[in-house]
Amino acid sequence: MAGPDFDTEIKQLQATMTTIGQVLDLDGMRAEIADLGEQVAAPDLWDDQDNATRVTGRLSDLQGQVDRFSELSGRIDDLAIMVELSREEDDADSLAEAERELRKVQTAVESLEVRTLLSGEYDAREAIVTIRSGAGGVDAADFAEMLMRMYTRWAERNKFPVEVFDVSYAEEAGIKSAEFAIHSPYAYGTLSVEVGTHRLVRISPFDNQGRRQTSFAAVEVVPQLEQTDEIEIDENEVRTDVFRSGGPGGQSVNTTDSAVRLTHIPTGIVVSCQNEKSQLQNKAAAMIVLKAKLLARKKAEEAALKKDLKGDVAASWGDQMRNYVLNPYQIVKDLRTGFEVGNPTSVFDGEIDGFLEAGIRWRRGSERDAAAADA
Structure with missing residues (x-):
């Protein structure tokens, strides 16, 4: 050769x-x-x-x-x-x-x-990642926890600090939801291609009959805001609830009501933080996440309006986008880019750079096609 x-x-x-x-x-x-x-x-x-x-x-x-x-x-x-x-x-x-x-x-x-393809308005920002379990019961909760570990392991491999704001544990196994920040420049631009519904197919470890189970989890990524970002919140539109921090199985990790939950009444957006020791610190951290989500919502609404004006009826970015199949064969495949890996274990251990790079190139190609169509 x-x-x-x-x-x-x-x-x-x-x-x-x-x-x-x-x-x-x-x-x-x-x-x-x-x-x-x-x-x-x-x-x-x-x-x-x-x-x-x-x-x-x-x-x-x-x-x-x-x-x-x-x-x-x-x-x-x-x-x-x-x-x-x-x-x-x-x-x-x-x-x-x-x-x-x-x-x-x-x-x-x-x-x-x-x-160099990360040139969007907020691409250079740090990222706030939210993971929620979807359909699939305890398997979905377990899958959500697997995804959280996947992203935190990716961050660790790249020496990016991770700050966990909140984890809501499921009763039997896994998590209902998690919210955490990845502190690195361009973390948002890089991870924003992960937004959407992730699907896992495997023999359920929670099924006594060993049946194959399909479960889903949703991933949301928003940019960390800076002081110069203009996003105002009327305090009268935010309900604040305090509660006692807890861990897996209901184990108490704090003996005071220091955890904070913020609910933005007009939009229904709910943010919790129980990572810090004091109620004031948790409220400040939760407010940062709430502002980031409100800004992301504002930008999404502006983008949706533009699509409506164009009459664009194509499926939007962020729908079901990746399959993780562990049975009857093993493969992780991105449904948008076609990129695939035959070793799910390595993917769940944070080796996702191939998926990220393929997603960024795919998105830039889609943006060029859209710009050409408008011309």
Whole structure:
């Protein structure tokens, strides 16, 4: 079997990196890094903690993006040198190693290229994820917990901090719902393609007769808001309930009524938080989530209005979108992109980058098609 055409493939990688660099606007990013660096060096930076957190977070994000681009460009240059030396020495082992490195670099470049597709208004934000069990009884509750673990494991693999706001445990097993934040730039843009109904098919571990069970869970992702976002809430339209925090099986994890549930009366949106120690802290955290959900609802209503005006009757983004089949065969398949993996265990352990990248490319393609149709 013939080996790769190193010269052609390396040139393609270099051309792709040039395009990525233009899209990222590296010169602009470096100029912003210099400006933010001056702000960080100011002795009064932490007099305004919210601004300091924003500045240092933005600086870390930009520096990380520039470093990632530079490191990958360096790997491509090193690969070209490795191939040249291997050819001069006629070293088959070194050429084989170069081929392995080529494939790794190609994967890394494809992943970086996907980041450039995240250019939506809120794509750069952190994400708030909500998971709810659907039809399927105890299996659905168990499935919802499996999905929560899948996303938190994905975050752990990428060293993204996870903050759990609320978990409502089911009586027998699993969870009724969960709400948590993933604190990383572009977490929203990346995970927003996970929105929709997820379907699990397996032999139920809760059925004494060993029958196959189909169960469902819903995933919702909204962007974390910033202080500059304009979303006003009339306090008279929010009902606040306090209750005692609890864990699996009703086990008490707090002896005071510190957990908080907020209900936005006009929309019926309900948000709970029991992660913090004090009632005030829980209310503040719950309000952050409520505002994020209200903003997401506002944007969805605006998008729906645009579709109505266009007469668009196509199925909307966010319906049933992925099947997880454990019996009679094993496969996880995305129904929109066609991307599939034959190892569900690895998927549930957080290896979902392939699904995320395929979903982001699919969404961008759908947006281009819609724009062309409007033209």
